[in-house]
Amino acid sequence: MxxxxxxxxxxxxxxxxxxxxxxxxxxxxxxxxxxxxxxxxxxxxxxxxxxxxxxxxxxxxxxxxxxxxxxxxxxxxxxxxxxxxxxxxxxxxxxxxxxxxxxxxxxxxxxxxxxxxxxxxxxxxxxxxxxxxxxxxxxxxxxxxxxxxxxxxxxxxxxxxxxxxxxxxxxxxxxxxxxxxxxxxxxxxxxxxxxxxxxxxxxxxxxxxxxxxxxxxxxxxxxxxxxxxxxxxxxxxxxxxxxxxxxxxxxxxxxxxxxxxxxxxxAQRVSQRLAEAGEIWMLLEEQVDADGLNNRSVSALYEVFVNRRLRRSRYQADEGLSQGQAARDLRDLAAKGWLQPYGETKGRFYAPGPRMARIKADFAERVTPLRDPYR
Missing domain, CATH: 1.10.3290.10 (Fido-like domain)
Structure with missing residues (x-):
């Protein structure tokens, strides 16, 4: 039973x-x-x-x-x-x-x-x-x-x-x-x-x-x-x-x-993330275009926005790039203040640079509280 x-x-x-x-x-x-x-x-x-x-x-x-x-x-x-x-x-x-x-x-x-x-x-x-x-x-x-x-x-x-x-x-x-x-x-x-x-x-x-x-x-x-x-x-x-x-x-x-x-x-949380994803992506796309960077690098910036860090191998796999292409893109993003590199060789990763940190802070202040459906 x-x-x-x-x-x-x-x-x-x-x-x-x-x-x-x-x-x-x-x-x-x-x-x-x-x-x-x-x-x-x-x-x-x-x-x-x-x-x-x-x-x-x-x-x-x-x-x-x-x-x-x-x-x-x-x-x-x-x-x-x-x-x-x-x-x-x-x-x-x-x-x-x-x-x-x-x-x-x-x-x-x-x-x-x-x-x-x-x-x-x-x-x-x-x-x-x-x-x-x-x-x-x-x-x-x-x-x-x-x-x-x-x-x-x-x-x-x-x-x-x-x-x-x-x-x-x-x-x-x-x-x-x-x-x-x-x-x-x-x-x-x-x-x-x-x-x-x-x-x-x-x-x-x-x-x-x-x-x-x-x-x-x-x-x-x-x-x-x-x-x-x-x-x-x-x-x-x-x-x-x-x-x-x-x-x-x-x-x-x-x-x-x-x-x-x-x-x-x-479901409320996922719906918010889905809406936020589009808004974030378009915002980052505008910034990348303004900086004269390759449009594919929006993928790297989006990953750093939603997570704390990005590894070169992740970006390389997401965009189907060679190791050299991925490394150059990330180097350019760091030079523009979007990313901050840490570590060396296999332990190297990229965290938000000052420009990304400002955008993340702006979005953090706009969080919509979730609603308890039983109240």
């Missing part, structure tokens, strides 16, 4: 309708190709990876995560954390593929395979295999047990039931609700020795991807969940709804409501 899908109330249906309106608007705006689309998607993917891993205590900058995604060595992140990031990035990349696959069904083997991608570098934790015994979640500060998963001998049957539900259950429910319940049931079953939280969040993204809600990087709420205050609320509602032991009963509406709010807030 799994935790049941709750009936929605009028307030929840109103929030769902607003989420759908924002989704349609985003889909319409994304239908038109822009030069900044690729970088925006990459940044959203990196922020989703950052959010989900930070919940588990694995913290890395967006810039380092983008380097790991590109197969490069990060500048600051430790090797152990880099492995966690790379594993999760591999799983999310596969989820993007599965979201578009013409033939697809959920099965237990898929879930085990995704878990192996996430924690395969921890061979001592039986990646991709059901845990052999009980599992206890402890408070990181006090050490007290806050949740006890179901007995190990129940896990195979529960996973079979979950997969059956993923394929056929509650098909008349809104996709956002089904995705939330998939997340909740998997994290409460806690079938593996490690990676359960990240797997549950990834499964929520996959359910939405299969429903063609949006490209995974635009529908994921992992970035939102990774914020410190939201993470605390996330654990609180999991504890409130699920209790201290496995027991599929009670009202799951508070959990679904929490997820709907997260989708709404993240």
């Amino acid at each position: 799994l935790y049941g899908t709750p009936a929605l109330e009028a307030a929840d249906k109103a929030v769902l309708a607003e989420i759908e309106d924002m989704r349609r608007d985003l889909k319409y705006r994304l239908a038109e190709t822009h030069r900044w689309d690729g970088q925006l998607r990459r940044q959203l993917r990196a922020r989703a990876i950052q959010g989900s891993n930070s919940i588990e205590g694995y913290r890395a900058s967006v810039e380092d995560i983008e380097s790991i995604m590109a197969g490069e060595e990060p500048l600051e992140t430790s090797v152990p954390v880099s492995r966690e990031i790379a594993g999760y990035q591999q799983a999310l990349t596969y989820i993007q593929v599965l979201s578009r696959a013409p033939v697809f069904r959920f099965d237990v083997g898929l879930l085990h395979g995704l878990n192996f991608m996430v924690i395969g570098h921890h061979r001592d934790k039986s990646p991709g295999a059901i845990r052999p015994g009980g599992i206890y979640i402890r408070d990181s500060d006090s050490g007290a047990v806050v949740y006890e998963g179901p007995d190990a001998d129940l896990v195979p049957g529960l996973l079979d039931e979950l997969v059956g539900w993923l394929n056929e259950g509650d098909r008349d429910c809104p996709s956002y609700v089904r995705a939330a319940m998939a997340h909740f049931n998997l994290v409460k079953i806690h079938p593996w020795r490690d990676g359960n939280g990240r797997m549950s969040r990834a499964l929520q993204t996959l359910v939405l991807g299969r429903e063609q809600i949006m490209l995974p990087e635009f529908s994921s709420i992992e970035e939102w969940l990774g914020q410190q205050r939201t993470t605390i609320e996330y654990y609180d509602v999991l504890g409130l709804v699920g209790g201290r032991q496995w027991g599929p009963h009670g009202d799951t509406l508070p959990w679904v409501r929490f997820c709907l709010k997260a989708h709404h807030m993240q």
Whole structure:
């Protein structure tokens, strides 16, 4: 028996309708190709990876995560954390593929395979295999047990039931609700020795991807969940709804409501970023033209605007340049005061110069606050 899908109330249906309106608007705006689309998607993917891993205590900058995604060595992140990031990035990349696959069904083997991608570098934790015994979640500060998963001998049957539900259950429910319940049931079953939280969040993204809600990087709420205050609320509602032991009963509406709010807030944020991207790009394009620089260098300036730094290899790959061309462009941008170089050889990167810092400061003062849809 799994935790049941709750009936929605009028307030929840109103929030769902607003989420759908924002989704349609985003889909319409994304239908038109822009030069900044690729970088925006990459940044959203990196922020989703950052959010989900930070919940588990694995913290890395967006810039380092983008380097790991590109197969490069990060500048600051430790090797152990880099492995966690790379594993999760591999799983999310596969989820993007599965979201578009013409033939697809959920099965237990898929879930085990995704878990192996996430924690395969921890061979001592039986990646991709059901845990052999009980599992206890402890408070990181006090050490007290806050949740006890179901007995190990129940896990195979529960996973079979979950997969059956993923394929056929509650098909008349809104996709956002089904995705939330998939997340909740998997994290409460806690079938593996490690990676359960990240797997549950990834499964929520996959359910939405299969429903063609949006490209995974635009529908994921992992970035939102990774914020410190939201993470605390996330654990609180999991504890409130699920209790201290496995027991599929009670009202799951508070959990679904929490997820709907997260989708709404993240959709607002993505919509703002999409609008800002166009404004920033055009502004930088005007500045580059005025300085007599090559128009392609707007790509480098945009990357530095949205992130803290840029590496030559990233710009070179984005624009399909030779090493010499990329180096010359960045040197010209530094000479004009747009970029400030730091470090040498492989460790060299470019941060905002004084002119870029002024533009970033202007935009920072124009942030529009997000609206809580339940208030």
